[in-house]
Amino acid sequence: MLNLFEITDPQNSIEWMLFLTRKYLGMFIEGTGLTLYIATIGTLLGFVLGYVVGIIQDLGSSTGDPLVKRVAIRLAKLVATLYVEAFRDTPMIVQAMIIYYGVRQAGFEMTPVVAGIVVTVLNTGAYMAETVRGGIGSIDAGQREGALSMGMSPMKTMLYVVLPQAFQNVMPEMANTFLTNLKMTSVLNVIAVQELFMAAKTVGGNYYKYFESYLVIAVIYFVLCFAFNQVFLLVERHMRDTDDYALAVEYLEGD
Amino acid sequence: MDEAILNIQDLGKSFGDHEVLRKIDLEVHEGEIICIVGSSGSGKSTLLRCINRLEHQTTGKVFFHGHEVGDAQRDVNEYRAKVGMVFQSFNLFNNLTVLENCMLCTRKVLHLSKEEAFGRAIEHLKEVGMAPFINAKPSQLSGGQKQRVAIARSLCMNPEVLLFDEPTSALDPEMVGEVLGVMKQLASTGLTMVVVTHEMAFARDVSTRTVFMDRGYVVEDAPPSELFTNPKSPRTREFLSRYLAA
Ligand SMILES: Nc1ncnc2c1ncn2[C@@H]1O[C@H](COP(=O)(O)OP(=O)(O)OP(=O)(O)O)[C@@H](O)[C@H]1O
Ligand SMILES: [Mg+2]
Numbered sequence: 290m291l292n293l294f295e296i297t298d299p300q301n302s303i304e305w306m307l308f309l310t311r312k313y314l315g316m317f318i319e320g321t322g323l324t325l326y327i328a329t330i331g332t333l334l335g336f337v338l339g340y341v342v343g344i345i346q347d348l349g350s351s352t353g354d355p356l357v358k359r360v361a362i363r364l365a366k367l368v369a370t371l372y373v374e375a376f377r378d379t380p381m382i383v384q385a386m387i388i389y390y391g392v393r394q395a396g397f398e399m400t401p402v403v404a405g406i407v408v409t410v411l412n413t414g415a416y417m418a419e420t421v422r423g424g425i426g427s428i429d430a431g432q433r434e435g436a437l438s439m440g441m442s443p444m445k446t447m448l449y450v451v452l453p454q455a456f457q458n459v460m461p462e463m464a465n466t467f468l469t470n471l472k473m474t475s476v477l478n479v480i481a482v483q484e485l486f487m488a489a490k491t492v493g494g495n496y497y498k499y500f501e502s503y504l505v506i507a508v509i510y511f512v513l514c515f516a517f518n519q520v521f522l523l524v525e526r527h528m529r530d531t532d533d534y535a536l537a538v539e540y541l542e543g544d
Numbered sequence: 545m546d547e548a549i550l551n552i553q554d555l556g557k558s559f560g561d562h563e564v565l566r567k568i569d570l571e572v573h574e575g576e577i578i579c580i581v582g583s584s585g586s587g588k589s590t591l592l593r594c595i596n597r598l599e600h601q602t603t604g605k606v607f608f609h610g611h612e613v614g615d616a617q618r619d620v621n622e623y624r625a626k627v628g629m630v631f632q633s634f635n636l637f638n639n640l641t642v643l644e645n646c647m648l649c650t651r652k653v654l655h656l657s658k659e660e661a662f663g664r665a666i667e668h669l670k671e672v673g674m675a676p677f678i679n680a681k682p683s684q685l686s687g688g689q690k691q692r693v694a695i696a697r698s699l700c701m702n703p704e705v706l707l708f709d710e711p712t713s714a715l716d717p718e719m720v721g722e723v724l725g726v727m728k729q730l731a732s733t734g735l736t737m738v739v740v741t742h743e744m745a746f747a748r749d750v751s752t753r754t755v756f757m758d759r760g761y762v763v764e765d766a767p768p769s770e771l772f773t774n775p776k777s778p779r780t781r782e783f784l785s786r787y788l789a790a
Contacts, residue, residue: 354615354616354617355616431631431633431634431635432635432637432638434598434631434635435631435634435635435636435637435694436637436648436649437598437624438596438598438624438628438629438631438635439624439625439628439629439649439653439697439698439701440621440622440623440624440625440626440649440653440701441621441648441649441652441653442617442621443617445652445653449637449648449652450637450639450648453639454638454639457639534641534677534679534680534681534684535679536676536677536679537675537676537677537678537679538676540666540669540670540675540676540678541676542670542673
């Protein structure tokens with residue numbers, strides 16, 4: 290069998306892809322690593338931010354609360370709304386530029402990777418906030434009232450009753466967001482993050498073989514997303530299964 | 545005369561310009577079983593929800609042991625822990641098992657130890673005949689079973705008063721009996737109860753006082769022996785005759 294990776298004189302696009310992959314294997318692997326790293330950290334922190342902002346947007350105040358608390362809640366909701374709108378209504382590539390250069394102009398040091406993570410977190414947070422708010426809204430009001438009616442505080446009610454149920458509804462969207470982020474990290478090449486897209490750009494430039502070089506990363510993105518998607522589907526199916534319960538026979542009474 | 549646990553004075557509630565409750569005065573004393581009856585839309589649920597602070601009244605006051613129930617969240621939480629509520633739609637926590645449903649609030653509100661909370665949960669689940677189902681999720685139970693768990697869950701808080709909003713209205717006819725049976729048994733233990741119901745036989749046989757509501761007013765408030773046999777108001781008479789005919 291011809292060893293496909295031993296090509297020294299590539300003749301067609303397939304051969305070029307193999308050639309470039311072999312020659313720049315290190316760069317592609319590093320690019321994949323960084324893409325995964327930024328997408329994972331960015332998504333996880335983004336989820337946390339999204340939950341916090343989503344909960345803030347869902348806060349209500351009762352007329353009995355002190356004025357300070359009511360004003361604080363109003364203010365927090367306003368800030369949350371401004372943040373969500375700002376990040377949902379501008380492109381991520383522009384956000385990356387503004388944050389990276391804005392921070393530098395303000396006189397602070399920030400590596401491209403950190404800037405990339407920050408942009409991903411803020412972007413994810415804004416979208417997740419909306420998703421979480423929707424998830425909270427989809428939980429029947431009776432669930433909340435059941436807890437409140439027994440003296441649970443609104444915060445505890447949210448934490449122990451509403452959020453765990455909202456989480457299940459939000460799960461598919463969370464998986465989706467991770468896959469989106471995996472692909473969206475490609476825009477971070479504009480602030481010189483050495484992720485996959487940047488790797489392809491560099492490699493392509495060395496031989497003027499852009500088509501083949503980008504095809505290589507297209508395959509990598511595809512395999513990553515496809516594999517993660519299968520895993521998420523499995524997890525989701527596993528979580529949805531309602532297992533049978535065991536009757537507690539020790540409490541059965543023969544009456 | 546003993547001091548009332550709950551004293552509702554001149555309570556009014558409007559949704560927009562829709563007046564749902566008007567000038568309600570009601571006292572609840574220890575050991576009383578008060579049944580509230582009345583046609584649909586007369587404001588019965590709204591009254592219970594105002595008592596439990598799920599709704600905020602437009603006018604009037606609610607006193608608990610002579611102290612006005614304030615609006616501060618902390619006071620409201622403390623008060624609700626002593627005045628429980630059972631809903632028509634059960635409102636069991638869908639993400640938790642039967643046992644967890646009965647332990648959540650005793651743990652997080654009363655801060656009982658795990659052992660104490662477990663002990664109470666089992667005690668009250670036994671009382672309603674649901675102890676064997678501690679591992680089940682609400683979605684795996686019948687309506688009657690769910691309501692019995694919901695009652696046990698409320699009892700775990702050791703409430704001074706338990707409010708019931710049509711606890712059997714969402715049930716299939718064959719399950720109504722098992723829930724009413726549990727409630728009768730609770731009544732015999734001396735638990736103070738306020739029950740909104742369409743089960744006239746229950747009101748007649750179990751209540752110590754029956755309250756008839758119509759269009760947001762308390763029209764009549766009397767022992768069932770009087771209200772059912774000799775209603776003073778023509779409205780009450782009309783309502784009862786419609787029910788007894790049906
Ligand atoms: N949140 C709300 N907003 C607006 N109107 C409401 C609200 N809750 C109740 N109402 C109105 O208040 C009136 C009384 O409702 P309530 O649920 O208290 O009646 P009810 O006596 O419990 O009736 P039922 O026997 O059907 O349960 C109804 O006309 C209802 O439409
Ligand atoms: Mg009602």
